[in-house]
Amino acid sequence: MARLALRKSVNAVMFSLTFLCTVACLGVLFFILGYLFWNGGRDLNWNFFTKLPAPVGESGGGMANAIVGSGKLLLIASAIGLPIGILGGIYLAEYRGKTFPFIVRYATDLLNGVPSIIIGIFAYTLIVLKVKHFSAWAGGFALGIMMIPIALRSTEEFLRQVPSSLREASLALGATQWQMILTAVVPAALRGIVAGIMLDLARVAGETAPLLFTSFGNRFWSEGFDKPTASLPVMIFTYAIGPYEDWHRQAWAAAFVLLAMVFFFNLAARGVMSWRRAQT
């Protein structure tokens, strides 16, 4: 009897411990979020969105150029990463093969595991070394490469979930294979693919390391895509390690905006998934 009591108390103690660990993990999450929103929201004002950074040493100013810069970088990244990722995913899911798809999957996994700073080195040697200056192109290229693996994996996964009867029905109506893929299979998997894109954007929106020596930074507006370009994550880094109190406050505000953006993409991905499911 005593033995049973012992076993039961071990049971209770161990699960209490796992409960405590869970509380610790989630506690950290809520603490981080709470602290950021409290601290960042307090320092956020209209100037942040509309003004250029103030000259070094002066307080005030905003990060309008970094917000636009981040937008530009994400635009280039999407233009490079999404088509390659999605079409590559279509290839893996819809066309048969043995060795080559294996190699593609292997390369994708490899690329997914490469630390982002190394993608930065890659973009640097490939673009910055050739044209001899930092540019939004180089930064967008680095982010674009980082987007490929997730876009490809999520596209492939959701296309595979489309029942083959849908493909057969489409072919029976006389569609050719590309018509079948683009008019029947992809629309059926669309919500999954869109959700994958959202998560992909959320992931690269906060990337800093690959931008440090590709798009670099800029305290002014950068025209076009061929100039050094400011971005929110790099601004946070520069301001956080800078010596000025005012910079630190703006770094918190920028972190608030960046985090809101990342969470928005994450929640949007979730929203897209549940919205279509409720409809059908």
Place this chain on the structure above:
Amino acid sequence: MSVNASLQSSGFTHELGAHNRRTRLVTRLAMLLDPLFFLLTLACAASIVAITVLLVHQLYVHSVESRNALGWNFLIGQNWDPVAGDFGALPFIFGTIVTSIIALLIAAPLGIATAVFLAEMAPPRLSRLMAFLIDLLAAVPSVIYGLLGIFLLAPFLTKVVVPPLQKALGFLPIFSGPFYGVSLFTACIVLAVMVVPFIVSISREVLLSVPRDQREASFALAATHWETVWRVVLPQARRGIYASVFLALARALGETMAVTMVIGNTPQIAKSLFAPGYTIAAVVANEFTEATGDLYLSALIELGLVLFVVTIVINGLSRLLIHATTGGHDHHG
């Protein structure tokens, strides 16, 4: 006959013929596009392979100068002095490995215990909600962890955690010396917080995939819930959990921004965890733009190559483990 004639006179067959021709043209066009579309998707898939190969090639080619000049001394040299042309990578390799391993020693038990709770105890709805929240934690950009590390964690450690720790365990070399907020220790904690979500997320999935009848058989033998988890579920999920830890390790090794901001950026091999250090990723991030001279740049790129090889090997190991656990059924959705 007369019907045909009247149709012909009304021009209907003529129109039908034109319609047929048009349809046939469209069909032929559609069929022509078929191989083109295939080639397009094939090209995209192939470009991923090409990018990966090119990545390795670029790292290799651009580090040639440093590899020729320094050879293996690069990996075992302890002195990093770009001005004197002295490039020893050991302090960075040391910092990278020490911070990652200690971070995992903290994160792995915490993460696995959380995963056990979420998979075994929590009601499914709650478990899913918490899993989502933990995924959000994984989505927080690393530069924001760095920000929190500088302004929140470092002062907290300096004021609250380190003094009692030094009082109690200060006689140990690893807890000796002064603490200035930025240190290997701070980096370890930040890294631990950053990789916990990966461990929880994957381990929870793996635990949930252990078949139900295994648990029920164990309960039928009068095992308590914990005994079932400890002796039946965890052993079955063992490989998947190892995989999650390896994946987290790869993340920690390559983590750049948060570490750069809190580790103190001093290339030294210190005995104490409270001393500042440096990691491979951090030195590349800090010195890349100001690297003057080809040898300096090439040495930094070689550091990138070293980091690349290490993370690829660890990622590969983790993938092998996942593959072995799920029996190769990678696409269960």
